[in-house]
Amino acid sequence: MSTTHAATTSSGERPAPAVRRAGGSAPASGFSRTARRRSDRFVLAGLVLFALYSVFPVWWLIVAATKNQTGLYQTNGLWFSGMHLGANLRQLFSYDGGVFLRWVGNSFLYAGVGSLGGTLVAMAAGYGLARFDFPGKGTVFAFVVGSFLVPTAMLTLPLYLLFSKIGLVDTPWAVLLPCFVNPFSVYLAKVYTESAVPWEVLEAARLDGAGELRIFFSIVLRMMSTGGATVFLLAFVGTWNSFFLPLTMLRGEQNWTLTLGLYDWTGKRLESGVDLTSLVLTGSLLSIIPLAVMMIAMRRYWRSGVAMGSLK
Amino acid sequence: MIRSVRWKGAGFTAPFLIGFVFLFLVPIGYAIWQSLFLEQQSGLGLGGTTTQFVGLRNYGHGFTDSDFLGSVWRVFLFACVQVPVLLTISLLMALLLDSVTARAAARFRPILLVPYMIPGIVAAIVWVNLYSPLVGPLTPLGKALGFSWNFFAPAMVWPSIGNLLTWHGIGYQMLILYAALQAVPRELFDAAHVDGASELRLALSIKIPAVRPALVLTGMLSIIGMLQIFNEPMLFRHVTPQTVTAGFTPIMVIYNEAFNAGDYDYAAALSVILAAILGVASYLFYRFTSREIA
Numbered sequence: 001m002s003t004t005h006a007a008t009t010s011s012g013e014r015p016a017p018a019v020r021r022a023g024g025s026a027p028a029s030g031f032s033r034t035a036r037r038r039s040d041r042f043v044l045a046g047l048v049l050f051a052l053y054s055v056f057p058v059w060w061l062i063v064a065a066t067k068n069q070t071g072l073y074q075t076n077g078l079w080f081s082g083m084h085l086g087a088n089l090r091q092l093f094s095y096d097g098g099v100f101l102r103w104v105g106n107s108f109l110y111a112g113v114g115s116l117g118g119t120l121v122a123m124a125a126g127y128g129l130a131r132f133d134f135p136g137k138g139t140v141f142a143f144v145v146g147s148f149l150v151p152t153a154m155l156t157l158p159l160y161l162l163f164s165k166i167g168l169v170d171t172p173w174a175v176l177l178p179c180f181v182n183p184f185s186v187y188l189a190k191v192y193t194e195s196a197v198p199w200e201v202l203e204a205a206r207l208d209g210a211g212e213l214r215i216f217f218s219i220v221l222r223m224m225s226t227g228g229a230t231v232f233l234l235a236f237v238g239t240w241n242s243f244f245l246p247l248t249m250l251r252g253e254q255n256w257t258l259t260l261g262l263y264d265w266t267g268k269r270l271e272s273g274v275d276l277t278s279l280v281l282t283g284s285l286l287s288i289i290p291l292a293v294m295m296i297a298m299r300r301y302w303r304s305g306v307a308m309g310s311l312k
Numbered sequence: 313m314i315r316s317v318r319w320k321g322a323g324f325t326a327p328f329l330i331g332f333v334f335l336f337l338v339p340i341g342y343a344i345w346q347s348l349f350l351e352q353q354s355g356l357g358l359g360g361t362t363t364q365f366v367g368l369r370n371y372g373h374g375f376t377d378s379d380f381l382g383s384v385w386r387v388f389l390f391a392c393v394q395v396p397v398l399l400t401i402s403l404l405m406a407l408l409l410d411s412v413t414a415r416a417a418a419r420f421r422p423i424l425l426v427p428y429m430i431p432g433i434v435a436a437i438v439w440v441n442l443y444s445p446l447v448g449p450l451t452p453l454g455k456a457l458g459f460s461w462n463f464f465a466p467a468m469v470w471p472s473i474g475n476l477l478t479w480h481g482i483g484y485q486m487l488i489l490y491a492a493l494q495a496v497p498r499e500l501f502d503a504a505h506v507d508g509a510s511e512l513r514l515a516l517s518i519k520i521p522a523v524r525p526a527l528v529l530t531g532m533l534s535i536i537g538m539l540q541i542f543n544e545p546m547l548f549r550h551v552t553p554q555t556v557t558a559g560f561t562p563i564m565v566i567y568n569e570a571f572n573a574g575d576y577d578y579a580a581a582l583s584v585i586l587a588a589i590l591g592v593a594s595y596l597f598y599r600f601t602s603r604e605i606a
Contacts, residue, residue: 039511044416046408051423054483057438058426060449064441077442077449125328132321140325147336149591151540153563154583157570158339158346181331212320241431243543244563248571259433266437267550277447284434292429299422 058288065285069278088282095276099253100283103261107240108290109172110257114179115235121180123228126189127220131202141190147183156248163249174249175257179239185231192227193220230301233294240291258287347371347581363577370581379559380582384539384589387561391538394474399531401478402485403523407515409486410493421490428483436547439476444551464552473544485530492526493519528601532594539590542567562586 060077067075068084075081092100128134129141159178163169168177197220205215221228246257253261262283265276350366374380405424409417427435442448443463454461463472496519504514542563549556558572559565566586570579 040412043408043411046404047412047416047420047424050405050408050482051420053479054424054426057435057442057479058430060442061438064447072447076452077447121327121331124324128321128324132324134319134322134325136322140329143332143336147332149536149587149594150336150340151563151583151586151590153540153542153566154343154587155336155339157566157576157579157583158342159335160570161346161576162339162342177331178335181328181335183332183336186328212323216324241433243433243546248567259431262437263433263547263550266440266547270550270553277441280437281441284437287434288430291431295429296422 061281061285061288064278065282067278069275072278072281085282088278092279092282092286095279100261100279102254103256103258104286106172106255107258107287110175110179110246111236111239114176114239115232117176117180118182118185118235119228119232122182122185122189122231123221123224124216125186126191127193127197127216127224129186130190130193131197131199144183144186152244156245160248169249170251170255172255175242175246178245179235182235182238185235188231188234189224189227192224192230196227197223226301229298233298233301236294237291258283262287343580344584346577347584349577351575351577370578371585373578374582374585377582380562380565380585383559383562383565384586387539387541390470390474390541391535394477394538395531395534397474398478398481398485398534399527402482402530403489403520403527405482405486406489406493406523407519409490410519411511411515421487424486425483427480428487430480432480432543433547435480436476436544439472439479440547440551443472464548464555466555469548469552469555473541473548476544477538477541481534485534488526488530489523492523496522528598531601532597535593535597536590539586539593 056078063078063080064072065088066080066083066085068082068087071081071084129137155178160169163174168174201219201223202215205219210219240257241259242257243259243263246260247263250256250260253264256264262280265280265283268274268276347370348365348367349363350369351361351363409420409424412420430438442450445451445462450463451461462468500518501514504518509517540563541561545556545560545564549558549560558568562582563586566579566582569575569582
């Protein structure tokens with residue numbers, strides 16, 4: 001891939017001085033236009049290579065999910081051999097008393113409820129930080145940004161001990177509660193409020209005698225629906241993918257998430273000699289679908305979120 | 313009225329603040345407190361355990377623990393290679409995407425973002441199987457080309473993990489850099505073209521300086537993330553426990569001390585040390601890069 005780049009640049013660079021000498025500020029001559037076209041072709045080739053690199057592992061996963069165990073081990077991984085997706089799914093859903101479906105449900109519960117609660121808390125906090133002045137506001141914001149630096153292990157291990165003292169370990173709450181308090185969501189919500197909720201609207205509503213809560217719920221939340229969707233989506237993806245927190249907090253497999261379950265099944269081959277590779281791969285493919293559907297449906301939001309979170 | 317409005321503003325922030333105190337400040341304080349104690353078996357191990365204040369002894373132990381220091385060094389070296397590679401490839405991707413027509417870019421972008429939609433553990437599962445000599449297509453491919461590579465050999469584990477992280481991460485990084493590139497006024501490019509600047513010259517003199525702040529930020533976040541790497545090595549450990557040891561990365565050492573050795577106090581001390589290392593690393597990175605900008 002890097003050689004393509006080198007080729008692009010050397011072929012694109014050479015004609016340039018000639019142009020400058022010949023024409024000064026004249027627009028591109030015929031010679032540099034062919035050079036431009038050649039460099040365009042290299043750019044396109046580079047993009048195609050990157051696209052292949054991005055897609056081929058997923059393609060392999062799709063193909064692998066349609067094979068039975070023998071096909072998986074004995075046929076070319078990049079092409080189909082027999083259609084066993086139905087059988088794989090049946091086996092996946094019935095293995096170990098259908099525990100896989102339970103994990104799917106848990107993942108939806110933690111990611112859905114956790115992100116919804118977390119988004120609401122973050123929107124309120126972001127609005128409070130962006131549109132009010134109160135003592136200690138600067139400190140609160142410093143804490144929000146400073147917490148990005150705290151390693152997850154430093155939070156999760158003491159949290160595990162605290163939760164185990166009050167009997168929350170191995171319950172859904174152990175995963176849900178940390179989702180409700182997300183400093184990055186608060187940071188995003190503050191940035192969005194600053195750009196989407198004008199002071200004048202709030203003042204007008206106050207003059208009309210609207211209460212602060214009513215202003216928040218019926219005006220501010222509505223004006224920030226785009227920002228809210230972004231915060232929700234990013235939190236959902238984060239929770240759906242989270243691994244360290246559930247691994248630490250959840251002992252019994254009944255409460256596990258999809259990622260935790262798939263991780264455990266991967267280790268079964270060396271641990272107990274049970275080869276679940278075919279199930280793991282089919283399950284992996286399924287675990288991508290909700291995320292892919294959601295990200296494609298809401299792509300407008302997370303793109304703006306990524307740009308916002310990184311540039312502001 | 314103003315005064316009451318002020319406190320109402322604090323009220324909106326209150327749910328988050330209460331949660332923050334209990335889920336961030338209290339655990340951090342508890343970790344620091346705990347790191348000053350040591351749990352010891354009393355007598356002959358029959359009378360249960362006692363917890364004793366030992367001051368900074370856990371820290372002294374941590375700073376001379378070759379397992380922990382070795383894991384920090386291992387991950388630090390990895391980050392020194394991985395972060396520049398990741399950023400260079402993403403920057404190259406963003407530059408390529410930025411130099412084609414808007415229609416072509418719109419067609420390529422979703423494809424380049426496919427890996428970003430895959431959960432981290434699932435990405436690791438997919439690549440572990442691609443690397444696998446039993447089911448993966450890479451081993452037969454290597455044989456056809458005359459290589460006999462083993463992706464799980466001790467010397468290959470980090471490159472294997474690095475490739476997995478690159479594959480998984482470039483889409484997101486590319487998106488950030490691409491957004492920064494798109495924010496550069498197009499007239500600048502036209503002016504440079506009229507002056508006869510080549511695409512490479514344009515990239516080096518205008519585009520890369522323009523995305524520099526975004527590069528610094530993503531670089532810093534990547535370093536913080538790399539030093540805490542845990543998920544991918546844990547999954548690799550399920551496949552090659554001989555190569556990926558229990559103390560392969562700092563977080564794995566901490567996890568192991570807490571949940572396998574049961575030494576929470578020592579694990580707490582190590583996590584405080586790791587937090588300090590992260591803080592110093594980010595500060596140095598920030599100082600280093602922002603001085604270069606100015």
